[in-house]
Amino acid sequence: MFYRHSQKGRIAVIIVYVDDIILTGDDVDEIRRLKEHLALEFEIKDLGPLKYFLGMEVARSKKGLVVSQKKYVIDLLKEAGMSGCRPADTPIDPNVKFENKEGRLVDKGQYQRLVGKLIYLSHTRPDIAFAVSLVSQFMHSPMEEHEEAVFRILRYLKSSPGKGFFFKKSEQRGIEAYTDADWAGSITDKRSTSGYCTFVWGNLVTWRSKKQTVVARSSAEAEFRSMAQGICEMVWLKRIMEELRKPITSPMKLYCDSKAAISIAHNPVQHDRTKHVEIDRHFIKEKIEEG
Known part of the structure; x- marks a missing residue:
């Protein structure tokens, strides 16, 4: 993915996968110039507004996009x-x-x-x-x-073969994440499964469900590792929004249903009980202090 910024503060985005390209952004003139420049260098075919890309179908309405x-x-x-x-x-x-x-x-x-x-x-x-x-x-x-x-x-x-996403137009301008963990859910190696999903401007954009790499000794530890993964994802999304010149100014919100994990994140007195999750603890504490 590449970005081109204009002097007006607008942006054009190029997304490339092998020989398939998407051009998007809020600068119509820059997108037109990009098309002309690409046509000089390569043999391209303009298929118009995005409808189909790598097996994904896109439909538009006044309320938003359906993928x-x-x-x-x-x-x-x-x-x-x-x-x-x-x-x-x-x-x-x-x-x-x-x-x-x-x-x-x-x-x-x-x-x-x-x-x-x-x-x-x-x-x-x-x-x-x-x-x-x-x-x-x-x-x-x-x-x-x-x-x-x-x-x-x-x-x-x-x-439900046609089920997909609806990206609605929204007045929200924040990033939120929900995290959870299934403690010792695997009966083969007793590892937990982490899960998170993130919302940008009120729309679901990323999610993940994956077995943790180490065995968690408590449900709080399993939840804590999931929180750290969710925060990493939010930090990455925040950087993407900054590159798109749509910075997130309000604090990002992380939701977790484990009171123990929340307590450890806020209270450094829990140090002796959390030596086995020390890196995650310090990372989460640092991000909380940064807002």
């Missing part, structure tokens, strides 16, 4: 031979717990292809992010129960 991957979902179901499958209400059984036990292995290549495409689909479908993060942990030795979980995600997608 979805309906065609991508339909093609994925067709490839998996599940176009006529019975839809599921949820992407995964909430009580399921995967473990590395003996069982019948399934086609590794097919499993990796399906999960890889689901990972890409989760760019516009945060509702499947947690389920996809679970099945992606067994890419090297998938078994029947893991394959069944992938098929469950596909059956869920069948129920």
Whole structure:
């Protein structure tokens, strides 16, 4: 992604992926000059207002933008031979717990292809992010129960192939993040799963669900690590907004439902109890003091 700033304080943004390019911004003249310059150097085709990009469909209204991957979902179901499958209400059984036990292995290549495409689909479908993060942990030795979980995600997608994002016009001008953690949720290694989602100007823009790299010794520690990841994401988004010349002037807000983790973040007296999360503790404390 590249930025070009004009003397008027406006900006044009170029987003490039291989030979696909998006031009956007609030400076119409600069965008026109960019098109003319690119046409001199390369053979390009102007497709007009953005409608389709890398499998993502874009629709506009007076209230905002809608981004979805309906065609991508339909093609994925067709490839998996599940176009006529019975839809599921949820992407995964909430009580399921995967473990590395003996069982019948399934086609590794097919499993990796399906999960890889689901990972890409989760760019516009945060509702499947947690389920996809679970099945992606067994890419090297998938078994029947893991394959069944992938098929469950596909059956869920069948129920709502056109679901996507709505980026609404808003008067809000802040950044917010919500963090959570599933303490010792994995029965194979007792590691926790962190999750966060961030909102810019009232719209959901990034999210993540991922197993933590170390075993948390308490629920507060698991929540604390998730908070640190959420803050890192907000700091990155704040820098992006500054580059776009839309700086965030108000304090960013982080929401966490763990009173213990919030207490540790605010109270440095808890030092002796938090030596095992010392780096995260100092990082969070520093960002709180910076506002």
